[in-house]
Amino acid sequence: MVLELDDDRLIEAVTGPQLEQIRRELAALDTQAARDRIAAAGIETICRCERRYPARLRALPSPPAVLHVAGDLERFLELAEEDPVAIVGARRASPYGLEVARSLGRGVARAGVTVISGMALGIDSAAHAGALGAGMPTVAVLPGSADRPYPASRRALHRLLVVSGAAVSELPPGASVWRWTFPARNRIIAALASSTVAVEAGSRSGSLLTVGFARALGRPVGAVPGQITSPQSAGTNALLARGAYIVRGPQDILDQLFGAGARTAITDPRAEVSPEARALLSAIAGGADTDAALASAGLSAADGLAALASLELEGYVRRGAGGRFTAIP
Secondary structure, eight states: OGGGSOHHHHHHHHHGGGHHHHHHHHHTOOHHHHHHHHHHTTOEEEETTSTTSOGGGGGSSSOOSEEEEEEOHHHHHHHHHSOOEEEEOOSSOOHHHHHHHHHHHHHHHHTTOOEEEOOOTTHHHHHHHHHHHTTOOEEEEOSSOTTSOSSGGGHHHHHHHHHHSEEEESSOTTOOOOTTHHHHHHHHHHHHOSEEEESSOOTTOTHHHHHHHHHHTTOOEEEOOOOTTOGGGHHHHHHHHTTOEEOSSHHHHHHHHHOTTTSOOOOOOSOOOOHHHHHHHHHHHTTOOHHHHHHHHTOOHHHHHHHHHHHHHTTSEEEOGGGOEEEOO
16 A cells, blocks of 8 residues: 555656655645644644554554544544444445434444445445434544545534544544545544444445455454345345344444444334334335235225324334335334
């Protein structure tokens, strides 16, 4: 990886005909002006030369020279000292994958485990949202500047995230996002986490890079099983075939991190539903559309609509495009 090169070799590898210009700019760098720009952006920093630098990052062949933190540096360092779990996956996730990611993020956060991800569309954002929905902090590692949400459409999520958790980057304020910054970001996610869980991933998903970094570091990797006919599950099912631990819910993650039964996922706070509504929920969870689910549960149209309304109010199902309902884990 290019980031494993020393400064001189890195410059030679990536600058091409601008080599001498870049060398001159580096030699003329005004470090105090750089510090002033960082402070003006509301960013705090920690250098890898400092004792408090996150210990897990030192396992990388190329630990970030400087971490830039939006939110609160002390809070981030405290969260990084614990046993965070990375929850990652596809940007173009299925409704099933999004609900599972939210559920895992919510469940492990309620058990006191920090969720780390990349704030990307799809699984990453859903995992962050699950943790925030539980009222717990979460950490996002960004491919660009820590003070700017990426993608920009996740501005509201970024704002909420830095209030209670942190957004982190090895790049300074104003830095652009490039293709190489995504795998560079992924290595930080994997290194900060005690365990990495892939929820949904196609066979060429970028989230599998995060898994690869975790395995190279000797960290446990988990995966959520998916339908064998779903392209979004091809990567995660392959991980399971190659020995990843199976993740059926937050308890599996907690058991892997702390040992079986050492820490228990908080019981589902949702109210119990009637047997008729439970039968309807099972049909929806099995993939049936609304009409088929009602027929499978043996409910009349009126009773079925009442049961659907109850399930939606209690947080068991979510209404999607075209009025189709999906089950919430």
